[in-house]
Amino acid sequence: MNSLYARALTVDFGDRRVLSIDELAVKKGGISVIAGASGSGKSTLLRTFNRLNDFFPDCQVKGLLEASIDGRRQSVYDLKVDELRRKIGMVFQHPNVLPVSIIKNFTLPLVQGLGLSSDQAVRMAEERLKSVGLWNEVKNRLNSAADILSGGQKQRLCLARALALEPDILLLDEPTSSLDSGAAAEVEEYILAISKNVTIVLVTHSLKQAERLGTHFFDMEKINEVSK
Amino acid sequence: MMRLLKYWAIFSSLAVSAGIVALILFVLVNAASSFSLELLFGDSNPWEVIWGHKKAWQGLWTPLGGTLKLIFWASLFAVPSGLSLGIYLAEYAPKKRERAVRTILETLAGLPSVLAGLFGFVLVLFLNKFFPANTCLGLASFCLGVLVLPLTAINTCNALKTIPLEVRLTAACVGLDREKTIFRVLWPQVTGPVFSGILMSCGRCAEDTAVILMTGAVASSSVSGLLNKFEALPFFIYYTSANYTDDRQLSQVFAAAAMLLFISLIFVAAGHLLRKA
Numbered sequence: 001m002n003s004l005y006a007r008a009l010t011v012d013f014g015d016r017r018v019l020s021i022d023e024l025a026v027k028k029g030g031i032s033v034i035a036g037a038s039g040s041g042k043s044t045l046l047r048t049f050n051r052l053n054d055f056f057p058d059c060q061v062k063g064l065l066e067a068s069i070d071g072r073r074q075s076v077y078d079l080k081v082d083e084l085r086r087k088i089g090m091v092f093q094h095p096n097v098l099p100v101s102i103i104k105n106f107t108l109p110l111v112q113g114l115g116l117s118s119d120q121a122v123r124m125a126e127e128r129l130k131s132v133g134l135w136n137e138v139k140n141r142l143n144s145a146a147d148i149l150s151g152g153q154k155q156r157l158c159l160a161r162a163l164a165l166e167p168d169i170l171l172l173d174e175p176t177s178s179l180d181s182g183a184a185a186e187v188e189e190y191i192l193a194i195s196k197n198v199t200i201v202l203v204t205h206s207l208k209q210a211e212r213l214g215t216h217f218f219d220m221e222k223i224n225e226v227s228k
Numbered sequence: 229m230m231r232l233l234k235y236w237a238i239f240s241s242l243a244v245s246a247g248i249v250a251l252i253l254f255v256l257v258n259a260a261s262s263f264s265l266e267l268l269f270g271d272s273n274p275w276e277v278i279w280g281h282k283k284a285w286q287g288l289w290t291p292l293g294g295t296l297k298l299i300f301w302a303s304l305f306a307v308p309s310g311l312s313l314g315i316y317l318a319e320y321a322p323k324k325r326e327r328a329v330r331t332i333l334e335t336l337a338g339l340p341s342v343l344a345g346l347f348g349f350v351l352v353l354f355l356n357k358f359f360p361a362n363t364c365l366g367l368a369s370f371c372l373g374v375l376v377l378p379l380t381a382i383n384t385c386n387a388l389k390t391i392p393l394e395v396r397l398t399a400a401c402v403g404l405d406r407e408k409t410i411f412r413v414l415w416p417q418v419t420g421p422v423f424s425g426i427l428m429s430c431g432r433c434a435e436d437t438a439v440i441l442m443t444g445a446v447a448s449s450s451v452s453g454l455l456n457k458f459e460a461l462p463f464f465i466y467y468t469s470a471n472y473t474d475d476r477q478l479s480q481v482f483a484a485a486a487m488l489l490f491i492s493l494i495f496v497a498a499g500h501l502l503r504k505a
Contacts, residue, residue: 050401052397052400052401055393055396055397055400057323081400081405082400082403082404082405083403085400085401085402085403086402086403089401089402090401092394092397092398092401094394096394096395096397096398096401097398098395098398098399098402098413099395099413099417100413100416108402108404108412108413109402109403109404112404112408112412113402113403113404113405113408114403161402162401162402165402165403
């Protein structure tokens, strides 16, 4: 069964076409790696699945885009956009924490977005922070600004926060490229661990990382007509 | 040449600072002889005036109250509308509309205040065609609000625009919709600078004479209310300094100026504190 499916997909920024894909099917489960050089359209492709390209006013996306959400295959345009983005979580290249406290990075989306109570949200935060090995490092400073964490810690927080929303699919946009090798290895370890429960689509320009983590592979230079 | 410029810059900053300090000292020294309860309440009983049982016909209590009411009503009109407009421009308006509205707001912000007063005066003349209308506290507050609104809107819009796109993308990725992103994530980031801007604009409300001169300020008013003429410190300074008959009255003018300076200073200081916080 496919988790994500795209057909006749084109993405243009103004007059410039950056993506043209005949067909792409991402299988459910495991880690699907999309590898390619910088500027080959990997991040743009990821952003089409959770409609994050909507933020760029001159970006035009055309084509069929489907995702398996709650066991049902549906167009990404049929769901409410905030619900879609909860179901297709995303972690960026640079660890983007919300400019609030560590605990609020969880309670804000869980309470405001999912409608959980504060207690439920805090419990969920603890559980997810434990799953990425961050709980012991932050449990005594949950109300401190998330900004003060190190790069690796921030990225694990972003992973934990994305997982707390219980997504069906998790998009990872070069999640280790801004980290030092130690922190990157740690994050990779947790990516492997969480891939047992959630379908992961990982974008990377490192072939070694693709080999280490991937279960399915896509070469951007082959699937994107613009890059050929 | 560079050295000359450096010395000129040092001299200029020292001269300006010294000038301001000298001016404040001059006002305070000349006002010193008037600082007493009589300055505020004249020969009325202070408690009776404070509790509203009696009106202070002399003293600065009534103009001081008028000034504070003016700030309150002007802010009540300008702040909510300015904030909403600023949020709309930064977060919702299409680019072209944003540019057009910003140009109008920037023009309005640079408007000489006497024109805002004239606008109020003409408005009353126009309204008089339909029903009896007159210059009053409400009109003066509205016209001052017209001067504060563009500053509030531009300040709010600029503050929201400085937040990087990444924050918006992150909030979207955790499933927050646009409204929750704006009010739960972005707004808390800008409250300090936005409210410090508002407080500084309120300081301007307190000291503007040209607007109130044409829209309802009088030397002495017997009733108070939004639809009545009112007394205010800037008008008291303007009127009394032009018509004083003895040193006591002149000293009262300086005391009123010191009071006005103090009010403005409170707003500016509060604004700076908020920005720091």
